[in-house]
Amino acid sequence: MFNGYSHRFVHIKSSDMFEMYFLLAFRALGFSMMGVFLPLFLFIEKGFAFDQVVLFYTLMSIAFVISCLLALKAISKYGVKFSIVVSYFILIGSFIMLFFIDYLNGYYWFIGFFQGLSFGLFWIAFHIDAALHIPKKNSGKYSGLISFSSVVGAVIGPIIGALVIIFFSFEILFIISLVLFIISFLPLMFSKNIFIKTNFNFKQMFNHDHFKYFFGYFAQGIRYTVAGIFWPIFVFLILGSYISLGWLTT
Numbered sequence: 001m002f003n004g005y006s007h008r009f010v011h012i013k014s015s016d017m018f019e020m021y022f023l024l025a026f027r028a029l030g031f032s033m034m035g036v037f038l039p040l041f042l043f044i045e046k047g048f049a050f051d052q053v054v055l056f057y058t059l060m061s062i063a064f065v066i067s068c069l070l071a072l073k074a075i076s077k078y079g080v081k082f083s084i085v086v087s088y089f090i091l092i093g094s095f096i097m098l099f100f101i102d103y104l105n106g107y108y109w110f111i112g113f114f115q116g117l118s119f120g121l122f123w124i125a126f127h128i129d130a131a132l133h134i135p136k137k138n139s140g141k142y143s144g145l146i147s148f149s150s151v152v153g154a155v156i157g158p159i160i161g162a163l164v165i166i167f168f169s170f171e172i173l174f175i176i177s178l179v180l181f182i183i184s185f186l187p188l189m190f191s192k193n194i195f196i197k198t199n200f201n202f203k204q205m206f207n208h209d210h211f212k213y214f215f216g217y218f219a220q221g222i223r224y225t226v227a228g229i230f231w232p233i234f235v236f237l238i239l240g241s242y243i244s245l246g247w248l249t250t
Contacts, residue, residue, distance in 0.1 A: 019187040020130060026184030028150040030177040032157025033164070036232045036249045037242065041170050043233055046101060048108070050233075057229050059109050060116035061221075067120025080125045080194040087121035088185050090114050095178050099171060129194060155250060162246025 042048045042056060067087075074083045094114040101108055164173045235245050 019191055020126075022187050023126075023184045024150040025153045026180045027153070029153030029157050029160075030180035030184070032154040032249075033161035033180070034173050034177045035228065036158050036245065037161055037165060037170070037173070039229050039232050040236055040242075040245075041098075042108075044236065045170060052108070053229065053233075056109050056112040057225070060112035060119075061225075063113045063116025064120045067117040068124050069120075070117075071121045071124035074121065075125055075128060076197050080129045080196070081188065081191065083121045083125035084129075084188060085185075087118040087125070088181065090121070091118035092178060092181060094118065095174055095181075098174050128196060132194060132196075158249035159243075159246040162242040165242045 039053055039057075042053045043050065048056075071083050074086070091114075094111050097104070097111045097114070101111065104110065161173055164176060232245060232249075235248060236242070239245065
């Protein structure tokens with residue numbers, strides 16, 4: 001038993017850790033290049049009302065919760081790799097839909113919903129994969145390297161994204177992000193799958209022992225919501241510049 005999971009097989013190799021670093025670095029770069037600008041793409045470039053933008057991200061959050069539950073079932077039956085692969089196909093599909101957002105009319109929120117589905121399928125699988133592969137003796141070192149891999153991409157991404165928008169367009173930015181996602185995904189194709197059995201029960205979500213974590217995660221959710229939606233729009237309306245927003249985010 002491993003934190004509620006029983007694993008069938010785990011192969012710990014340096015290549016497995018490199019795969020995690022590589023994946024997170026390019027994934028973080030792709031998201032940081034466009035993540036802070038996506039609310040502006042909807043609100044400024046496409047003219048969606050503010051409440052429509054909020055609906056977009058609200059449905060993304062709901063889909064994330066749903067996909068977290070689905071991920072546990074998928075990983076148990078098909079493995080960690082399957083969940084991550086499916087998450088990438090859904091994510092890439094949602095970005096392709098951005099190019100046709102003008103034709104979606106009232107169904108633009110499908111994009112946010114599909115992105116939320118991809119996030120849950122990815123992060124549940126990734127955390128299980130990392131927990132099973134990181135040696136306990138050096139867990140601090142490897143956890144730090146994993147965090148560093150994502151931070152490097154996240155730091156330089158916003159200013160690069162701003163420059164791409166200024167000199168080219170949002171469409172080119174989305175294409176670059178898509179390419180980065182595909183690159184981050186490549187090492188996964190050569191890795192071995194991991195299967196686990198989960199003892200998760202939906203009733204466990206309402207276990208009183210878990211309530212002590214509620215407010216911490218709730219506050220974290222508010223922070224991410226403000227930083228991901230309200231803050232970019234607020235800053236842009238004041239400064240009126242993608243470059244300024246990119247520098248501030250960096």
